[in-house]
Amino acid sequence: MLDSLPIALAVGTLFGFLAGLGIGGGSLLILWLTAVLGMEPSTARGINLLFFLPAACIACLFRFRQGTLHWKRVVPAIAAGCASAAAFSVLSGVLDLSLMKKMLGLLFLGVGIRELFWRESGSKS
Numbered sequence: 001m002l003d004s005l006p007i008a009l010a011v012g013t014l015f016g017f018l019a020g021l022g023i024g025g026g027s028l029l030i031l032w033l034t035a036v037l038g039m040e041p042s043t044a045r046g047i048n049l050l051f052f053l054p055a056a057c058i059a060c061l062f063r064f065r066q067g068t069l070h071w072k073r074v075v076p077a078i079a080a081g082c083a084s085a086a087a088f089s090v091l092s093g094v095l096d097l098s099l100m101k102k103m104l105g106l107l108f109l110g111v112g113i114r115e116l117f118w119r120e121s122g123s124k125s
Helices: 005-021 025-036 041-066 071-091 097-117
Strands: none
Touching (some): 005 025, 005 041
16 A cells, blocks of 8 residues: 555655755655665665655756856765765775764764854854
């Protein structure tokens, strides 16, 4: 029942909407696929990557039309993201999984600390 086409369309629509808002629909999709449908985590991650591509392209199109997509910032981020994704995909076969988890945790911690204490110049809040 939960893996039927109408349910899949409803879940995909909801998570696509959340991904477009920048809330993290892909993370929720992985949770849905593993916890509710009982899918293997590696398969769920692969589906999430395929889900993310069109959702990100459409969100970028709308952000570009709104004038909030700044290419001078986006292009270096795309290059760095592609390079690090390729590098860590190769390294994932070599590095210990627990080390990779610790590195990801440190990255999240660093981003969280930055978000707590960093403000754009001219920001009043």
